Amino acid sequence: xxxxxxxxxxxxxxxxxxxxxxxxxxxxxxxxxxxxxxxxxxxxxxxxxxxxxxxxxxxxxxxxxxxxxxxxxxxxxxxxxxxxxxxxxxxxxxxxxxxxxxxxxxxxxxxxxxxxxxxxxxxxxxxxxxxxxxxxxxxxxxxxxxxxxxxxxxxxxxxxxxxxxxxxxxxxxxxxxxxxxxxxxxxxxxxxxxxxxxxxxxxxxxxxxxxxxxxxxxxxxxxxxxxxxxxxxxxxxxxxxxxxxxxxxxxxxxxxxxxxxxxxxxxxxxxxxxxxxxxxxxxxxxxxxxxxxxxxxxxxxxxxxxxxxxx
Numbered sequence: 001x002x003x004x005x006x007x008x009x010x011x012x013x014x015x016x017x018x019x020x021x022x023x024x025x026x027x028x029x030x031x032x033x034x035x036x037x038x039x040x041x042x043x044x045x046x047x048x049x050x051x052x053x054x055x056x057x058x059x060x061x062x063x064x065x066x067x068x069x070x071x072x073x074x075x076x077x078x079x080x081x082x083x084x085x086x087x088x089x090x091x092x093x094x095x096x097x098x099x100x101x102x103x104x105x106x107x108x109x110x111x112x113x114x115x116x117x118x119x120x121x122x123x124x125x126x127x128x129x130x131x132x133x134x135x136x137x138x139x140x141x142x143x144x145x146x147x148x149x150x151x152x153x154x155x156x157x158x159x160x161x162x163x164x165x166x167x168x169x170x171x172x173x174x175x176x177x178x179x180x181x182x183x184x185x186x187x188x189x190x191x192x193x194x195x196x197x198x199x200x201x202x203x204x205x206x207x208x209x210x211x212x213x214x215x216x217x218x219x220x221x222x223x224x225x226x227x228x229x230x231x232x233x234x235x236x237x238x239x240x241x242x243x244x245x246x247x248x249x250x251x252x253x254x255x256x257x258x259x260x261x262x263x264x265x266x267x268x269x270x271x272x273x274x275x276x277x278x279x280x281x282x283x284x285x286x287x288x289x290x291x292x293x294x295x296x297x298x299x300x301x302x303x304x305x306x307x308x309x310x311x
Contacts, residue, residue: 009089010182011171014082016268026083032280033080036072039287040065042304043297050300056134057119061290063143064112064245067105068283074101075176075279082175093162095177100158102279103179107200108150109282110208113249115142116242117212124235125222153204157183157196164188173268174275209250216243241293248285252278 014022043065047053078098081087090098122133157179164186172181183193219239226232256278259271290297 007092008166008170009091010095010177010185011088012078012082012090012175012177013088013171013173014175015272018269019086022083022086026080029079029083032284033072033076036068036280036283036287039291040069040072040283042301043287043290044069046297046300046304050303053296053300056139057116057123058296059139059143060112060116060119063146064109064116064286067109067112068286071102071105071109071279072283074098074105078177079175090177092166095172095182096158096161099161099177099179099182100154102176103158104150104154106150107153107204108146109249110205111146111149113242113246114208114212115146117215117246118142120239120242121215121219123238124219149204153200154179157193157200160188160190160193161186164190174272176279205250205253212246241290244289244293245282245286248289249282252281 015025018025044062047058047062047065075098078087078090119134122130126133161179161182164183165188166185167187168185170185172178172185174181179193179197183190186193216239223232223235226235256274259266259274291301292298
């Protein structure tokens with residue numbers, strides 16, 4: 001009986017108490033998912049086709065857009081399956097794989113934002129050496145390092161999930177699989193799975209955020225040393241898009257952390273909503289921010305539409 005229960009599929013959960021309006025809830029979710037896919041897909045297309053965007057900053061932006069697309073494509077099938085079709089069952093292997101990609105891509109996104117901070121630091125603090133420091137090969141190495149860190153660092157806590165016995169309730173609290181949700185259902189010693197993520201978060205999200213903050217302290221110090229007020233404004237303006245994306249990402253991370261740690265008595269819908277905000281808000285906002293705040297991207301979008309209008 002234990003073994004059979006251990007191999008049973010997990011059950012995903014939508015918005016508890018609102019199951020009768022799940023199909024209505026799916027409408028805004030579908031709209032948000034569609035915008036995320038089209039917005040980030042357009043960014044990737046522009047960077048691929050427009051040679052004026054073949055610069056380190058936009059290569060990192062392409063990795064960011066690809067990461068956001070990956071996160072969306074990882075979660076959308078199960079979320080829309082629960083909301084539209086009430087398909088709650090998910091095989092254990094599929095669940096663990098989804099959790100792996102969700103957590104890996106979160107760390108990749110943090111790493112990409114750190115790489116983009118490094119790009120802005122070099123561009124402002126050492127502009128004459130920018131091209132010699134951020135060569136194409138170095139950008140590729142940084143991008144590969146960011147990807148490897150994300151996809152390798154999450155293997156240790158995910159692998160044990162495959163051989164844990166699961167004798168507790170198989171009901172998960174979200175419409176997608178998360179490591180912290182799954183491990184609580186295991187009838188095994190999960191001490192490593194509890195401690196490792198804490199260390200991982202400290203050495204990825206918190207460390208990345210600290211380095212980004214410190215880099216902007218140095219950037220601000222350099223900018224304040226520029227005599228011309230117009231040049232100061234111009235230099236800072238090149239950082240606005242990145243700063244906005246950093247704030248969007250880390251504020252959602254901090255908010256979700258506070259809700260999980262200190263909001264135990266908050267309604268369940270608050271926890272669920274914050275989880276969706278964490279997974280949907282940054283991918284939704286990043287293309288908007290770069291389309292509004294970056295003139296090169298604006299020009300590329302205008303050129304793209306003018307070409308299609310002529311066609």
